[in-house]
Amino acid sequence: MTDFTKILDKAKELEAKMKESQENIKKIRVEGISGANSVKVILDGEGIMQKIEISDEILKENKSVLEDLITAAHNNAKSKLREKTNEEISKTAGGFGIPGFKWPL
Incomplete structure (x- = not known):
């Protein structure tokens, strides 16, 4: 029975850390560029375009x-966003042995 309790405790801990991670992801801002900085796109952590500079x-x-x-x-920014969100999730999920876990973007 102790093993089951430990599993439940780990699940609760993971849930709390995932919520914190999701909040951190919302705060992310990435900048994608093209044409030698002639076009810049800024996305937030949810992939919503916040600004474009031409x-x-x-x-x-x-x-x-x-x-x-x-x-x-935009594609450059999206790629950077995936990388940053995967880093954030890996920090959270890394200690819980969830192989291949990826944030759905």
């Missing part, structure tokens, strides 16, 4: 170039 010089380009640069900057 240099005046790049506005002179044609529409398709600008669209490609925005997409690339």
Whole structure:
């Protein structure tokens, strides 16, 4: 019976740490860039775009170039966000022996 109690205690501990980790993730901000810093996209920890910056010089380009640069900057930011959220979750889940655990993004 003691083993079951230990398992329940670990589950409660993991739940508390996961809630804390989720709050930490919400606070994350990442910046994705493209075109030699001509386009910057900032995402929050939930993947919502908070800001986009476009240099005046790049506005002179044609529409398709600008669209490609925005997409690339967003994809760059999304990649950084995945990395940061996985790091945060690994800090939490690492001590609990959950192999291959990944944050769903």
